[in-house]
Amino acid sequence: MKKLLSITLALFICFSMFINASAATDNYIIDYAEKLASSEIEELEAYAARLENKYGVCVMFCITDGTGDVSADEFSQATYSEYTDNENGIIIVHDDGNKTYSVFSSGNAGEVLTDAAVDSMRDAYDMNESYYGGIYACYELAEEYLENGYSGGYVYDEEPVKGENSTEEGNEKDGVSIIWLPISLIIGLVVGFLIVNGIASKNKSVKMQKNATVYTRPGSMVITGSADNFLYKNLDRTEKPKQTEKN
Amino acid sequence: MSTILEQKCPNCGGAVEFNTGAQRLKCPYCDAEFDIAAAPEGNSNEVEQINWNSQGAQWGAGETEGMSVYACNSCGGEIVADATTGATSCPYCGNQVVMKGQFSGALKPDLVIPFKLDKKAAKEALKKHISGKKFVPKSFLADNRLEEIKGVYVPHWLFTCDAIGNANYKATKVKKWSDDNYEYTETSYFDVYRSGNIGFDNIPVDGSTKMSDDLMESVEPFDLSQAVDFNTAYLAGYLADKYDVTAEESMPRANERIRQSIDDAFKDTVKGYDDVESQNVSMNVANGIYKYALYPVWLLNTSWNNEKFTFAMNGQTGKFVGNIPTDKKAVTKASLLLGAGIGAVIYGLMWLIELL
Numbered sequence A: 001m002k003k004l005l006s007i008t009l010a011l012f013i014c015f016s017m018f019i020n021a022s023a024a025t026d027n028y029i030i031d032y033a034e035k036l037a038s039s040e041i042e043e044l045e046a047y048a049a050r051l052e053n054k055y056g057v058c059v060m061f062c063i064t065d066g067t068g069d070v071s072a073d074e075f076s077q078a079t080y081s082e083y084t085d086n087e088n089g090i091i092i093v094h095d096d097g098n099k100t101y102s103v104f105s106s107g108n109a110g111e112v113l114t115d116a117a118v119d120s121m122r123d124a125y126d127m128n129e130s131y132y133g134g135i136y137a138c139y140e141l142a143e144e145y146l147e148n149g150y151s152g153g154y155v156y157d158e159e160p161v162k163g164e165n166s167t168e169e170g171n172e173k174d175g176v177s178i179i180w181l182p183i184s185l186i187i188g189l190v191v192g193f194l195i196v197n198g199i200a201s202k203n204k205s206v207k208m209q210k211n212a213t214v215y216t217r218p219g220s221m222v223i224t225g226s227a228d229n230f231l232y233k234n235l236d237r238t239e240k241p242k243q244t245e246k247n
Numbered sequence B: 001m002s003t004i005l006e007q008k009c010p011n012c013g014g015a016v017e018f019n020t021g022a023q024r025l026k027c028p029y030c031d032a033e034f035d036i037a038a039a040p041e042g043n044s045n046e047v048e049q050i051n052w053n054s055q056g057a058q059w060g061a062g063e064t065e066g067m068s069v070y071a072c073n074s075c076g077g078e079i080v081a082d083a084t085t086g087a088t089s090c091p092y093c094g095n096q097v098v099m100k101g102q103f104s105g106a107l108k109p110d111l112v113i114p115f116k117l118d119k120k121a122a123k124e125a126l127k128k129h130i131s132g133k134k135f136v137p138k139s140f141l142a143d144n145r146l147e148e149i150k151g152v153y154v155p156h157w158l159f160t161c162d163a164i165g166n167a168n169y170k171a172t173k174v175k176k177w178s179d180d181n182y183e184y185t186e187t188s189y190f191d192v193y194r195s196g197n198i199g200f201d202n203i204p205v206d207g208s209t210k211m212s213d214d215l216m217e218s219v220e221p222f223d224l225s226q227a228v229d230f231n232t233a234y235l236a237g238y239l240a241d242k243y244d245v246t247a248e249e250s251m252p253r254a255n256e257r258i259r260q261s262i263d264d265a266f267k268d269t270v271k272g273y274d275d276v277e278s279q280n281v282s283m284n285v286a287n288g289i290y291k292y293a294l295y296p297v298w299l300l301n302t303s304w305n306n307e308k309f310t311f312a313m314n315g316q317t318g319k320f321v322g323n324i325p326t327d328k329k330a331v332t333k334a335s336l337l338l339g340a341g342i343g344a345v346i347y348g349l350m351w352l353i354e355l356l
Helices: A002-023 A038-055 A072-083 A115-127 A131-150 A180-203 B119-131 B138-143 B213-218 B247-267 B328-355
Strands: A029-031 A058-064 A089-095 A100-106 A167-169 A222-239 B017-019 B024-026 B067-071 B078-082 B085-089 B096-098 B145-178 B182-206 B239-241 B275-304 B307-314
Touching: A029 A038, A038 A058, A038 A131, A058 A072, A058 A131, A072 A089, A072 A100, A089 A115, A100 A115, A115 A131, A180 B328, B119 B138, B119 B145, B119 B275, B119 B307, B138 B275, B145 B247, B182 B213, B182 B247, B182 B275, B213 B307, B247 B275
Parallel strands: A029 A058, A058 A089, B145 B239
Antiparallel strands: A089 A100, A100 A167, A222 B182, B017 B024, B067 B078, B085 B096, B085 B239, B145 B182, B145 B275, B275 B307
16 A cells, blocks of 8 residues: 555656656747857756756846847737747847847736846846847846745845736846945045135236237247157057956 | 435425326416426435434444435424335325435436326226136125225336347147048158348346346336336326346346347247247347336235235226135035036937937
């Protein structure tokens, strides 16, 4: 009886795994721009599959050189729908040609992968110099958020990533860093000091004349000799600051 | 005792004064007016010797140096004046007197520009000058008191010449470009030479040590086309000094201004460069002549917080100058407020640009 129970349980687990495997998507990484090697894609796909199996959320990433005739929103939504049937999921589309991002989230994914979470994932992607490293870092963060979200750890944002089937333009602005506030203030103080002192200097009107130009006899100036001789030249070469491949 | 001159009215015998509005001599007592050319010769008297013998202390040798003593023709009062004083008023009767010897012979000015603006105009100009300024201490506006106002003919030397100049300049051209990896800056250096002639007419240099040079140069320029031949009648009613800085002593200042003018004028002909720097300017002067002229200046002395402030107005054109104290606290406060405002606007614009 025990043996039968064990066999039945094993069959159930295998069946469950089969069901889960069949529900999982094979295309989590859509590389239209051909930025990734096949081995890299396989590794990332495996990571994404693991997340979907564990948390039931499909996390897709797409790199493209353009969105064709459709908008970024339409493109991300269409791509998500094309490659998965999972109702709970998210796709981050990086338009490498236009240097923009778009995000589409579906179902309950937005409750865990909130605005702030998606932003940090995108930042992690941006900060990596390689596409593979960026997407991998993105998945690592997604896993952390999903884990904490499912275990009731902490809330990343009060508001989920839009409602079901909603889209968000990926190039949303982050605002100006607070570090610019004191810099702006210093610039303002310097400019203000110069303006005010310029006005105050008008209180001093007594000064020696610089020259006697006002007493020049009209039309009396004649240039009798003129020469412009080249002496030498200096060439300075400065290396340009290096930019990352993506930026 | 020296000889003094008083312009007397032939009608009533009162002392006449030069009237700026009418540009003629006018008697303040009977309102009679006279042309300068037809001005009465004045009563020039050799002052009689006073035969009183003093029992008190006598001036020692050298003690009266720099002083001159005159006797007023109207009241006989003794006028003690500076050795350079050429015209003043009697402290006893108020009559205007001219020390004739100060402008006689070789000391006679070639030209004089008569006053065109009167004392009232000078007072109004002072008010306008002070009220139009920012960051002036409020107590200065309230408590500043006009202590003295006087019209002074200031002696000036006028220098005319043809200057021949040579100048060298260090000029640079900067060219920038870049490729995929580097930014390039190419700086080319040139030695630029210019020589030429420039004529200068009547460059004034203050010939009085009593007047501050910067104050006198600040009220420039004067319109010399309105100058007339010197006549002591123009001095009636004003103060006047004879020069105590000679033409030779004034020449270096004229040369300095000529040299700078040559530098500026030649530099303007150096074109097509990103930067031009003067290296060396030399000059020679040909056909140099100088004249002696009296320029009309209103001097206004005020006091505030036990400090004296001197203002000057060009008695011909009305140009008014004079330093006004600045409220440093107000300047600091305004700098901070304006700076904070500009800083906030910059930060706000950055946000706006970011959000657009």
